[in-house]
Every structure is written in C-alpha cells, then in structure tokens.
Amino acid sequence: MSEANASATRITPGNALRPEDIALLETKPADAVAQYALWLGDDALILAQRLGWWISRAPELEEDVALGNIALDQIGHARSFLTYAGRAWDKTEDDLAYFRREPEFRSVHLVEQPNGDFARTIARQFVVALYQWELYSRLVDSSDPTLAAIAAKAVKEVDYHRDHSIQWTLRLAQGTDESRRRMIAGLKLTWPYVEELFTDHPLVNELGDIAVRPSSLRSSFDEAVKLVLDEADLELPDVPGAIGGGRQGLHSEHLGYILAELQVLAREYPGASW
Template sequence: MTTHTDHSLDSFGDSAASATRVTPGNALRPEDIAIAKEKPTEDVAQYALRLGDDALILAQRLSHWISRAPELEEDIALGNIALDVLGHARSFLSYAGHAWDKTEDDLAYWREEDEFRSLWIVEQPNGDFGFTIARQLVVSVYQYLLYTELLASTDGTIAAIAAKALKEVDYHRDHAVQWALRLGDGTEESHRRMQDALELVWPYVDEMFDDDALIDAVGDAGVRPSSLRAAFDAQIASVLDEATLSVPNVPRASGGGRRGEHTEHLGYILAEMQVLARKHPGATW
C-alpha cells in the first residue's frame, strides 16, 4: 500500500458499517465483530492474527509493571497502555477468529506456542525500566505508522480497528518519547542505561519490517512493512538525537515470529496467561 487516505470512524460509510455493524457508539467491540455478516478472507484473517498476537503479547509484558514501576504514576500509565493494547488485541483476534468460527478467547488461550505469529520484540522480558521504554518507543512508533496506513485498508473492519487503535497509540508513542528524552538527556547513569537498553532492543527491530508471501497475498487490505522503514528511521533518529542518544549499530536477531518460530520467552508468557483457562475450561466470572 503506497497511498494513505484519511479516515475516521465516522467516515467509513455504509460498506464498512454493513460488514461490521460499526458505529461511533459501539466503537468496534469484539462482540460486534463476532456477529458481523461478512467474514474475512483467509489471508486477511491471518494478517489480523499477526497484529492481534503482537498486541496481546505486548499487553502481557506491560501489565507486569503494575506495582513494579519506578513511581505510582507509571504504574497507572503502563497499566492503562497495557489495557489499550489488550483492546486492540481483542478486536484483531475477534476478527481473525470470525473466519474460523473461533472466539478471541479460543485464539488467546487454546493455541500452542508455534501457532502464535507475534514478533520477537514483544515477547522479550521487560528488563529494567529503560529497556521497557526503549521497546515501547520502537513498537509504538512502528504501530503508529502501521495503523495510519491501515486507515486506507480495503478491508473495512481492519480500517476501523486501526482508526480506533491509532488514537490510543498516539498517546503510547508520546509517553515513550517523553521518557526517552527524560532518561537519555538526564543524568549520566540514566543516559548510560537508556543507551544500553537501545542496544538490547535493536536486534529485534528489523523483523518488524520484513515482507513475506502473506503480505503479497493480502494486498491493499494490509500494509507492506518495508514501506514503513524510512519513516520509522526518521522518527526514531529525531527522538534519539534530541535525547542525546545514538541509533545502535548491532546485528539483527534472526526473527521468525511470523512463521511461529519464537524465542524461549514466549512459552513462559503463554504458560502464565493460559493456565487458568486450561485448568478450568469454560469457566466464567
């Protein structure tokens, strides 16, 4: 996808609304997606699954900061960001599951590790606060650019989910930028630790921009990741320059999350996330 057309939830028109029952009032609730008349194609479902998995695993990581952040305000901020991202995951997974008659819970709790399609960067341990901010800076800039382009998706539901998510990711990006500036241009110790964090995060950046056969198949319903790289590099370089930090020059990690090949960390996340649902199948509360 090489062009972008500005959309909002109010401007999708009858085609998107009839496909997904989206109105400004219901704001793309997963239950509305689940009862939509039109199902996504297999390729679009697989694409939505990727985006949902990225958001779901990142939400799990961010939620671990609750009660552990360096100040109370950050407990609240990171918790709210985690909830936002979990909401994005619910919408994308509900839409993906609609193609296979599965619910968001089916996809979250009843898939095995090699069935997840999340990027390696979102499954990395939180590390110290600097690492989490470095990861969040990279991911939120990437997601902001991605969702901006997805506003022009030829799939109305993907476009609508992106429109809602974009408003929240804009805040996530600003939050990460402000902390990167504060830590990078702060004390000698905070500068060193923030630069070290970037060095640890950077091997996982390239995977976000890999194209593959699914990207070719999904066409204008999705976004070619490689098309986002130049804008990403420019935004990151600008932030790091102001923060007196430098863009790392380190080898990339091989990556393989889109193929279901993950680091050892994902298994631990899933064990914690899935244990209750698997121990008490069908339980509600």
C-alpha cells in the same frame, strides 16, 4: 478476552467492544485476511502481557497507571483483531488467546523480549509505539472496512503511547549518568529485533491493498527515530540483527513462559464463569 477466562489481565468498560465494533467484527474474513489480523492481534496481546508486569513495580505510581493503561489499550487492540480473525475459523477471541500452542502464535520477537529494567522497557515501547503508529496510520486506508475501523481506533491510542515513550526516552537520556547509561543499554538490547518489524512476507503480497507492506514503513519510522535520538543526543545502536521468525511461528525462548502465565487459568478451568 472475556471476564470468564481473563487471567493476568481483566477487561474494563474502557476497552470493551462497542456495538458498532461488534457489527463490523461479525463479518467473516477470508483466511489470508484472518491470518494478517492474527499477526497484529498477537503482537498486541503479548506486549500487553509484558507491560502488565509493571503494575506495582514501576519506579513511580504514575507509571504503574500509565503502563497499565497502555497494556489495556493493547488488550483492546488484541480483542478486536483476534475476534475478527476468529470468525474465519469459527473460533472466539478466547480460543485464540488461551488455547493455541506456542508455534501457532504469530507475534514478532520484539514484543516477547523480557522487560529488563525500566529503561529497557521504555526502549522497547519507543520502538513498538513508533512502529504501530506508522502501521495503523496506513491501515486506516485498508480496503477491508473492519481492519480500517480497528486501526482508526487504535491509532488514536497509540499516539499517546508514542508520546509517552518519547518523553521517557528523552528524560532518561538527559537525566543522570546512570539513567543515560541504562537508556543506551536498553536501546542496544532492543535494536536487534527491529528488522523483523519491517520484513515483507508472501501473505502481504497476497492481500494487496488490504494490508500494509511492512517495508514501506521503514523510512518514515527511521526518520521519527532519528528526530528523537538527535534531541536526546543518542546514536543508533551498532548491533547485529536477530534472526526473527515470529510470523512463521518460530519464537524466542521467552514466549513459552509468557503463555504459561497467560493461559494457565483458562486451561485449568475451561469454560469457567463467575
């Protein structure tokens, strides 16, 4: 989002849009394509807001930097997807980020969940990073050139996110009794929200080869998860799934609090600049 309206996070040259990115984003997408871009942009935006909380709170200084950088990458992805989506409705990325109400967001419940302790955050990152890597790896072949270009940039960054979360999952699971206990607890709290990531929606049928069918990612995601959990000597949590509904604007109780923090400055001083 622009520096004029940024609140909890700020844009740096490292995740600013390049001229070639802007040229692609100037294409006006069909409404269905814009809705799909909104899904992906909202996931990234809300996750970034959650991760930004860890800056100055992580268990070691290096993790302040690492989680902050992952958050900035997610903001970069959100900027691209929301800019592209907004063109369908003559709205800016700031309009979509700061001036939509809670039911208008399309993020999945997983990214809205509380950070909890560090192990719970790592468990969430482990799931999200593996999912996003599978998603963007397929989306690079989208017949929509803008979505393909955004995915091509994003997948390189998510590859680092994936490695980071895997290494911490192993480190916590194979560390002390306490770190292992917390990692197991983090996975149990995270796992109910996994199913929503792979639920198909009518919008995907409408888009055909523009979008990636979520259910098509599940088998490769499960294989990747199993490899890591086997190495960590962990088992898949046996827990019931959550209801979900984020793609339809039905959110967990947590999203309202996230948006209150994210949007307060832009809403208090609309159009402000400095």
